[in-house]
Amino acid sequence: MNYDKLKGVIEGLLFISGDEGIDARQISEIVEVPEEEVVDLIEDMKADFRRAGRGVQIVEVAKAYQLTTLPEHVPYFERLATSPGQSTLSQAALETLAIIAYKQPLTRSEIEEIRGVKCEKALNTLLSKQLIREAGRAEGIGRPILYATTKEFLEHFGLREISDLPEPPVNLDIEEVRMEATALFGKQEEKTND
Amino acid sequence: MNYDKLKGVIEGLLFISGDEGIDARQISEIVEVPEEEVVDLIEDMKADFRRAGRGVQIVEVAKAYQLTTLPEHVPYFERLATSPGQSTLSQAALETLAIIAYKQPLTRSEIEEIRGVKCEKALNTLLSKQLIREAGRAEGIGRPILYATTKEFLEHFGLREISDLPEPPVNLDIEEVRMEATALFGKQEEKTND
Amino acid sequence: MAYSIKLDSFEGPLDLLLHLIDKAEVDIYDIPIAEITEQYLATIDRMQELQLDVASEFVVMAATLLSIKSKMLLPRKEEQVFQPFLDMDVEEVDPREELVARLLEYKRYKLLAEQLREMEIGRNKVFTRPAENLAPYVREEDHTIKNVTLYDLIHALEKLVQKAKDKEPMTKVSRDEISIKDRMTQIRQLVRVGGGMVRFSQLFSKGATRSEIVTTFLALLELMKAKHITCIQNQLFQDIMICEAEGAQNDEL
Helix, strand or coil, X not given: CCHHHHHXXXXXXXXXXXHHCEEHHHHHHHHCCCHHHHHHHHHHHHXXXXXXXXXXXXXXXXXXXXXXXXXXXXXXXXXXXXXXXXXXXCHHHHHHHHHHHHHCCEEHHHHHHHHCCCCHHHHHHHHHCCCEEEEEECCCCCCCEEEEECHHHHHHCXXXXXXXXXXXXXXXXXXXXXXXXXXXXXXXXXXXXX | XXXXXXXXXXXXXXXXXXXXXXXXXXXXXXXXXXXXXXXXXXXXXXXXXXXXXXXXXXXXXXXXXXXXXXXXXXXXXXXXXXXXXXXXXXXXXXXXXXXXXXXXXXXXXXXHHHHCCCCHHHHHHHHHCCCEEEEEECCCCCCCXXXXXXXXXXXXXXXXXXXXXXCCCCCCCHHHHHHHHHHHHHHHHHHHHC | CHHHCCCCCCCCHHHHHHHHHHHHCCCHHHCCHHHHHHHHHHHXXXXXXXXXXXXXXXXXXXXXXXXXXXXXXXXXXCCCCCCCHHHCCHHHCCCCHHHHHHHHHHHHHHHHHHHHHHHHHHHCCCCCCCCCCCHHHCCCCCCCCCCCCHHHHHHHHHHHHHHHHHCCHHHHHHCCCCCHHHHHHHHHHHHHHXXXXXXXXXXXXXXXXXXXXXXXXXXXXXXXXXXXXXXECCCCCCCCEEEECCCCCCCCC
């Protein structure tokens, strides 16, 4: 594979790796190119991006490469955030809030287990919006912080108390959901029709 | 602001909007450039991306612009442990959805008449995947629920709008089909004569 | 309730009929009703023998076919071009016409479903990333959140669980169902490898699923029809032997 094609693949990998990022070793294994070469290529790409006036940049956070927006574009993002009809909570924040609402109090790692991805950013947003609060600490190693919803949460969603939340539309026990899904695939064979 | 800078800003906005996408009108309001110019710029950017061998592309889905990876890079993403999984629909769900897409809004019994089988389960699957929605009720006995497709439907199939659906092979009106059939029966008789 | 489970390989009676018409290579506008009805009933019988529950829709269609068949046997009235308007008799219409119209319409949607499948496959080849959290871009003094309702919250939850369910794409993909055509080729190979003969029971692996059984059965019927194989059972309840039909040796696999 030539270097230009390789750069395209790396950009795609960075793009879908999102906030978690991806490190040089992982990239090297996927594209089957030595790690040092990957590092060199990414340095090259950083320069390419700057030169081409691209709207994203490659940054290195905790040894993982990430694509992020440019700091000078913040004024535009502010306009986007406040533009009419724009929901100010991302899907990630909404999911995190929903989990906390139905399963509170719980720890960050419990939320992450359900969502399958990190949620530090979402928690910070929800804390800064005062939709959730720290509600003591769990027993056990490290005594992690427990999260719960706030009075503002109830106010915002027009709820008198937390028990007024509608029945969860779905099973929130992810392990059970996975088992259910597996069972369903089995059943599918019997009932492919509907 | 010059066009190159503007393109950078638009890329940033596309990036930040992720799978929710952003439409030309929103971009136009944020960057304060007429909507038609935004559309032209994005067309330009699409070509730029291709020419530069970029790892992402701009697509139009559900009337909004989105950044996505390239189809030809799939083999690499499959090697990524966290590769975003995407789902495919069962044949039953797909047939039901095809009928709804082309004849919406319509009732369950109208769908069942065409498919020749019950489709409650398929409808539930499509509703839970938010590919269809209830769109009011039909006149008549029992006032049955009408079904129509959603924005998620467009997203699932990568359609810009509902009119982008492929042309139906032939007429979809049952009455016209009947006439067509009759016409053909007629022809057949003529043919058998020679 | 038992009737709600449908035959595995077909989406319904129309699908089965289209399959039979296709296999028989006959004109959909001029269906040989007697032949197709026979095959249709035979398929349903086999299904029942395999103790698959036959959905009521399949039974209704069987009745429809039989009724068309009997109407076809009646002597057709001479065509009366100038029939009085109100007297447009049913007998004048080809009894198959309504069925043909239904088959055509169903087929159309089946084709559209195929196109949707292709689009789905295409779309599944590209990935996006989740939209970024815009909250940090809202000015600090403004603590309110806008445009977020309880509905959005529930909706987010549904999406989340859906994602968890969809996380098993590999299991889904690997469960590739074999087509009747492929199964036909396999059976002929098995017969050949077995020296021109194979026991019926050998055609099924231990954990054979219903759809495998149905596919195998249909493949056998097809092969018998095409006179590639013959089936011999020496005694009741004995294993059926699948034998290569005479003259089938030279056919291409």
